[in-house]
Amino acid sequence: MVTPQKSVELLKEVDAIHCVSDDMGKTILxxxxxxxxxxxxxxxxxxxxxxxxxxxxxxxxLIIISIGRFTFQKGFTTGLLAANILKQSGAPFKWxxxxxxxxxxxxxxxxxxxxxxxxxxxxxxxxVEDVKELMEQAHIYFLPSVYEGIAxxxxxxxxMELPVxxxxxxxxxxxxxxxxxxxxxxxxxxxxx
Numbered sequence: 001m002v003t004p005q006k007s008v009e010l011l012k013e014v015d016a017i018h019c020v021s022d023d024m025g026k027t028i029l030x031x032x033x034x035x036x037x038x039x040x041x042x043x044x045x046x047x048x049x050x051x052x053x054x055x056x057x058x059x060x061x062l063i064i065i066s067i068g069r070f071t072f073q074k075g076f077t078t079g080l081l082a083a084n085i086l087k088q089s090g091a092p093f094k095w096x097x098x099x100x101x102x103x104x105x106x107x108x109x110x111x112x113x114x115x116x117x118x119x120x121x122x123x124x125x126x127x128v129e130d131v132k133e134l135m136e137q138a139h140i141y142f143l144p145s146v147y148e149g150i151a152x153x154x155x156x157x158x159x160m161e162l163p164v165x166x167x168x169x170x171x172x173x174x175x176x177x178x179x180x181x182x183x184x185x186x187x188x189x190x191x192x193x
Contacts, residue, residue, distance in 0.1 A: 007031045020149035045152055050129075050159035054136060057090070061092035065138035065162075067131055067153045071099030075167060077110055078095060079144030086116045093140065098123045102129055135160045143167065 008031050011017065017038045019025040025038045029150070032038060068074040076097060083095050097107075097120065104122075111120050123134070141157030143166040154164050 005083045024149050045155045048158045050156040052161045063138045064095040064140045064142050065134055066142045067098045069099050070103040070107055076107050080110045083116055087119055094123045096123055098126050100125045114118035140165055
């Protein structure tokens with residue numbers, strides 16, 4: 001197990017520390033004996049590939065997409081609480097979640113518990129070409145992460161001309177203009193049964 005003290009010792013030995021956001025740099029700073037070692041290298045994406053080919057079409061239901069590993073960090077369980085609020089409002093929507101991971105069964109359980117089977121579609125892992133096609137169909141990209149540097153997938157969604165709804169999660173505040181979604185969902189979520 002890496003303790004904070006071990007982290008400090010390890011970081012004394014390195015020549016440089018690569019971070020993908022200012023927030024990540026601030027997080028690592030207390031463990032670093034020399035702030036000059038920290039450099040920020042913001043991620044980039046292939047905007048030629050992630051380019052919308054078709055005009056957005058009006059639809060009778062909102063198509064939301066998220067992409068990521070099924071882990072606590074990615075916040076899909078919090079996102080499902082938000083989807084439940086959207087369902088209760090009567091808004092017609094589908095939320096496609098592309099990915100897989102260790103929290104798969106927990107996510108399935110919560111979808112069933114909240115009776116979101118008609119609204120949430122788990123597509124499994126997909127190659128990048130298929131992800132791009134799903135983005136073509138979507139109206140909104142949703143990033144419910146608990147913590148994040150700067151998510152490349154959110155930058156790809158923006159390149160595809162999708163509005164990004166993101167929780168306040170580190171570097172995403174800088175790149176996507178984060179919302180207050182997480183606190184709203186958690187406050188309301190405590191009353192969900």
